[in-house]
Amino acid sequence: MRRVNVMGNGENAALYEKGTPGDLVVCNMPPMSLTKNEVYASCMVDFKMMEALDKGEVSLDQYDWVLGTRPRRWMEKSPTFYLKYSANIRGFHTHVPPYAQLPGHKLSEAASNYSCGHMAVDYACRVMKATEVHLYGFDAMFDMNIDSFTDNFITSNRTALNVHRLASNWRPIWSFFFREFSNTKFVIHHNHAGIKFILPENASVEVGSILDE
Numbered sequence: 001m002r003r004v005n006v007m008g009n010g011e012n013a014a015l016y017e018k019g020t021p022g023d024l025v026v027c028n029m030p031p032m033s034l035t036k037n038e039v040y041a042s043c044m045v046d047f048k049m050m051e052a053l054d055k056g057e058v059s060l061d062q063y064d065w066v067l068g069t070r071p072r073r074w075m076e077k078s079p080t081f082y083l084k085y086s087a088n089i090r091g092f093h094t095h096v097p098p099y100a101q102l103p104g105h106k107l108s109e110a111a112s113n114y115s116c117g118h119m120a121v122d123y124a125c126r127v128m129k130a131t132e133v134h135l136y137g138f139d140a141m142f143d144m145n146i147d148s149f150t151d152n153f154i155t156s157n158r159t160a161l162n163v164h165r166l167a168s169n170w171r172p173i174w175s176f177f178f179r180e181f182s183n184t185k186f187v188i189h190h191n192h193a194g195i196k197f198i199l200p201e202n203a204s205v206e207v208g209s210i211l212d213e
Contacts, residue, residue: 001131001132002022002023002128002129002130002131002132003021003022003023003130003131003132003133003134004022004023004024004025004040004124004128004130004132004133004134005020005022005023005024005025005133005134005136006024006025006026006027006117006120006121006124006133006134006135006136007024007025007026007027007030007031007136007137008027008116008117008120008135008136008137008138008139009027009028009029009031009116009137010137010138010139010140011137011139011210012136012137012138012139012189012190012191012210013030013031013032013136013137014031014032014137014210015136015137015189015190015191015208015210016032016136016137016189018034018038020134022132022134023040023128024038024039024040025039025040025041025042025043025066025120025123025124025128026039026041026042026043026063026120027042027043027044027116027117027120027137028042028043028044028049028060028116029042029058029060030042031137035062036062036063036064039063039064040064040128041063041064041065041066041090041123042060042063042064042065042066043065043066043067043068043093043116043119043120043123044065044066044067044068044071044116045067045068045069045070045071045111045114045115045116045119046070046071046116047070047071047073047074049071050070050071050074050075050078050081051074053081053085054078054081060088061085061088063088064088064089064090065085065088065089065090066090066091066092066093066119066120066123067089067091067092067093068092068093068094068111068116068119069094069096069111070111071092072092072094091127093119093122093123093126093127095122095126096110096111096114097114097122097173097176097177097180098110099172099173099176099177099180100113100114100118100173101113102169102172102173113169113170113173114173115170117135117138117170118170118173118174118177121133121135121177122177125181125184130184131183131184131185132184132185132186132187133184133185133186133187134186134187134188134189135186135187135188135189136189138188138190139190140170140171141170141171141174141188141190141195141196141197142190142192142194142195142196143196171196171197172197174197175197175198175199175200178199178200178202178203179200181202182200182202183202184202185202185203186202186203186204187203187204187205187206188203188204188205188206189205189206189208190205190206190207190208191207191208191209191210192207193205193207
């Protein structure tokens, strides 16, 4: 039995408590201070994260990395960047499931629909062989809110139209994903139980409160 905790970048990532049993996988820059020993890997899927690292706008040197398709392309075009950070790379995880191509979308759009959070949970299940996955900071499953800790250092499109588009694209993928890994237990931690899609029997919501320090 293997428990993996996956930390997204939403506000409710704060529900994660240090010392929680299991490996911890984070998305990009974690929204709390964590040492290398506390983090199994940081997952990244975007060109903009690679650019921010290249420009020194953000540092993730302390963590091992798991990189998606676009970071792999970035490194293929920037061998100097790859050599600089090769010691950080735990591996590449470029799998994008067929259900990421949503109805009416082109095949080329599938990778864009597949967020860093999707990839991190996929890695936990497909590569780490987790039998139980706990998700923290995946606020877009519940609210029309895709604000991310990474917005503090990387510019993102947060117009109402784009927020609606992304949330509407991301949610159906989760439904398919939980069903694909039907033998894995998923627990989604949030501050209320109003998730915006139907969960299968192997997935549930655990409601918690963020305590002020």
